[in-house]
Amino acid sequence: MxxxxxxxxxxxxxxxxxxxxxxxxxxxxxxxxxxxxxxxxxxxxxxxxxxxxxxxxxxxxxxxxxxxxxxxIDPLPGEFRTAYTRFTTRSKEDKPCVSISVAIAAESDRKTCAGARIGLGGVEAVFRRLSAVEDGLKGKELSKEVIGEVLSQTLDDLEPISDIRASDAYRRQVTPVLVRRTIEKALLLE
Ligand SMILES: Cc1cc2nc3c(=O)[nH]c(=O)nc-3n(C[C@H](O)[C@H](O)[C@H](O)COP(=O)(O)OP(=O)(O)OC[C@H]3O[C@@H](n4cnc5c(N)ncnc54)[C@H](O)[C@@H]3O)c2cc1C
Missing domain, CATH: 3.30.465.10 (Uridine Diphospho-n-acetylenolpyruvylglucosamine Reductase; domain 3)
Known part of the structure; x- marks a missing residue:
């Protein structure tokens, strides 16, 4: 940063x-x-x-x-894989317009979500965990299609701010895409 x-x-x-x-x-x-x-x-x-x-x-x-x-900070349990995305709209060195931190774990079958933690910054006035998305992913198949489906049903409670980095409408549009990409990055999904 x-x-x-x-x-x-x-x-x-x-x-x-x-x-x-x-x-x-x-x-x-x-x-x-x-x-x-x-x-x-x-x-x-x-x-x-x-x-x-x-x-x-x-x-x-x-x-x-x-x-x-x-x-x-306690170490994350070993089964978690992590990824972070900082999305800037002005220069690479600017503070993020959207920041997403993901830790996600699979069951022993390596296909089913055992648990997910997703932190959101930059989008709303207050940083928070995306609990609805976390709950929606638990027990689901960790495929691109299913992750996309869960996000389409669980991100409708966003309350984005407007500032010099982006309008609320812009943040509302890019946040689900960036959350999906960050989850995929953590899981190394192609
Ligand atoms: C050009 C620029 C680019 C930046 N880019 C980024 C970026 O990309 N990403 C990012 O995350 N941040 C970015 N920052 C913000 C930067 O990380 C913070 O300004 C910096 O970390 C603040 O740390 P400080 O120790 O100087 O705090 P200060 O500026 O000294 O303090 C900040 C506030 O916190 C209070 N405070 C400080 N320490 C304590 C304490 N221990 N207990 C209680 N209150 C306290 C102070 O009273 C003050 O109100 C950027 C800042 C600048 C100027």
């Missing part, structure tokens, strides 16, 4: 606390089910799951006297 200069100076903690919809890391942290540790000025600590960390446009669950001090 970003340029070498930004990566040398910006921190991942600053990135997620900024809560800008056009950020790369949050979609991946949602999929990794990261835990954000916050510390208050009185020394007390609490853990905020990634799913509850981003609350609104540029807003987080952090209180005024809280600092993010740690991000904890």
């Amino acid at each position: 970003a340029t070498v200069r930004i990566r040398n100076v910006g921190t991942v903690g600053g990135n997620i606390c900024f809560a800008e919809p056009a950020s790369d890391p949050p979609a991946a942290f949602l999929v990794l089910e990261a835990r954000m540790k916050a510390k208050k000025t009185d020394g007390s600590e609490r853990v905020i799951p990634a799913s509850a960390f981003w609350t609104d446009y540029y807003e987080t669950a952090l209180e005024e006297d809280e600092l993010l001090t740690e991000i904890e």
Whole structure:
């Protein structure tokens, strides 16, 4: 993400606390089910799951006297395959207009979906998991046709934003395509 200069100076903690919809890391942290540790000025600590960390446009669950001090991530179970897509509409170095993080696992038959985690960024005001798509994929055949069918039935709840990177209509149109491509990339489907 970003340029070498930004990566040398910006921190991942600053990135997620900024809560800008056009950020790369949050979609991946949602999929990794990261835990954000916050510390208050009185020394007390609490853990905020990634799913509850981003609350609104540029807003987080952090209180005024809280600092993010740690991000904890457990390794994904070995059967998961992962992929990430950052789709930019201006330059390659721009922040993403759509960012999609996928972790998907197959049953031992290597054809049936055992579980999927899909994080969405850039499209809506708040980062979130695509739970309806995840639920729709579970137990289904991991073929291009079936994945396409599930997406056509489970992505109608998108509430895209309009900004300098794209209109809401544009985001609504490209998001299902990019989600499908990211799932296919994770599964190495030709
Ligand atoms: C030219 C440019 C290109 C960029 N491209 C990308 C990109 O492609 N992808 C992408 O994801 N991002 C991109 N960024 C954003 C960049 O990743 C963030 O600006 C950076 O990570 C912020 O980190 P920082 O440590 O500088 O935070 P700061 O800018 O210092 O802080 C950001 C906000 O978070 C608060 N904050 C910081 N740390 C904490 C903490 N520990 N606890 C509580 N609050 C805290 C600050 O008070 C502030 O409100 C880009 C930025 C620039 C300028």
